Structure formats: C-alpha cells, structure tokens
Amino acid sequence: SQQGEEDPQALSIQEGENATMNCSYKTSINNLQWYRQNSGRGLVHLILIRSNEREKHSGRLRVTLDTSKKSSSLLITASRAADTASYFCATDETYGNTPLVFGKGTRLSVIA
Amino acid sequence: DAGVTQSPTHLIKTRGQHVTLRCSPISGHKSVSWYQQVLGQGPQFIFQYYEKEERGRGNFPDRFSARQFPNYSSELNVNALLLGDSALYLCASSLVTRELGEQFFGPGTRLTVL
Numbered sequence: 021s022q023q024g025e026e027d028p029q030a031l032s033i034q035e036g037e038n039a040t041m042n043c044s045y046k047t048s049i050n051n052l053q054w055y056r057q058n059s060g061r062g063l064v065h066l067i068l069i070r071s072n073e074r075e076k077h078s079g080r081l082r083v084t085l086d087t088s089k090k091s092s093s094l095l096i097t098a099s100r101a102a103d104t105a106s107y108f109c110a111t112d113e114t115y116g117n118t119p120l121v122f123g124k125g126t127r128l129s130v131i132a
Numbered sequence: 133d134a135g136v137t138q139s140p141t142h143l144i145k146t147r148g149q150h151v152t153l154r155c156s157p158i159s160g161h162k163s164v165s166w167y168q169q170v171l172g173q174g175p176q177f178i179f180q181y182y183e184k185e186e187r188g189r190g191n192f193p194d195r196f197s198a199r200q201f202p203n204y205s206s207e208l209n210v211n212a213l214l215l216g217d218s219a220l221y222l223c224a225s226s227l228v229t230r231e232l233g234e235q236f237f238g239p240g241t242r243l244t245v246l
Contacts, residue, residue, distance in 0.1 A: 053234070055237075060169075060171075060220055060240075060242075061220075061239050061240060062136075062222060062237040062238050062239040062240050063175070063222065063224075063237040064237070065234045065235065065236070065237075068234060108174050108175075110174075118177040118180070118188050118190060119163075119165045119177065119180055119188065119224070119226070119235060120165075120175075120177065120235060121177070122167075122174030122175045122176070123174050124172075124173055124174050125173075125174050
C-alpha cells in the first residue's frame, strides 16, 4: 500500500517559475524524503528531512515538514526545463517494517 | 565509484514463465531492497535484505522471492508470471537497514509479461 499522497498529480509551469508539490502521509515517521524520477527510470534522492526538523534547503530546493498535519511540501525555485520529471515523497515509518513508503508522485513539466 | 547496477535492462516474458532479476549494490552497502513500480504509480516495497537475511517483506504473493549473496548482490525471482507483474523493478542499496537516510536506486529492470 502507498502511504503518501502527492498533490497535485500533475503540474505544468513556465521556465523560471516556482513549483510547489505537497505530500500527505498517515502514520508516525522517522524521516521524509523526496525523490525525482526521469522517464520511468531509477529514482534520484533529492533531500531528506527528519521528523524533528521543520524546514530544509538544498540549492534550489526547499522542503517543509509539519508532523502535526502529517504533510510536507517541496518547493523548486527558478525552475528549469531539466527539472521536468516525476517527484515522489517517501516516508520512513516509525513502526513499519519497510524501508520506504512512496506516494503516487507529481508529474512536473517545465516549459521552456 | 559504480552506482547500483541492475540486469537485465529490459525483459519480455509470457504468462506462466519464471524470471530472475539481478542487482549489485554500491560497494560497502550491505542492505538491498526491491521495489515494484507499476506505470503511473509510486514504487511499492517487495523485499529488504541485510547481511543475507530477509529484514522486511511487502504485501506480495509467495510467487515473489529473493535472496542476497555473500557479496551483497541480490536476486529477485518471480514464478508463474501474470500480466499484472508487468512493471519496472527497482533495486536500492543502503549502508544499514532502518533510519536509513538516503537509499541509492539502480536504473531498474523493465519487465513486460505478454
């Protein structure tokens, strides 16, 4: 089963604009991670935020985590055509027996 | 350093056949996990192995099995293939099992069952 739900399912923006994707989850977590996937190939790790952190930055990426609402957001600033990909949130559940539980993903299209 | 490698890249099988997928983790990584990704969905956890022992299993039928070898490489086996087994199979490696931090994914094996 999949815990996370990304919102929106698809997003289309112009190059230079910011892209925001949201993720909701259901259970207690150790950390939440965001991954990117290009054209149905392997996933690339973007950023990890631990349950006791509220915000984290990495280059053009900004992730927030609200454990009270069980939600996270990924902001990509000044988007580029190369950012076109599917983005997944994945949770490391505190009491789960799986390494990561993924959401269904957001398909981002950045138009040049 | 080489990343996670998987073989084969693509595979076409017919219903009822058996398939073996292979994964080599990053050097020094002792944990290997397998995920199934159906088109349009996120990856779903199948198995995790650490130090050659199964450490976790997802909600998949017994037709799915896996093992890890002394060199930490891994095989995923699927028997009696069904059309619904068509998917991208991803392998991920990491240093340890829980509170892993980052998992490193391979490029995947695209399995098509006809």
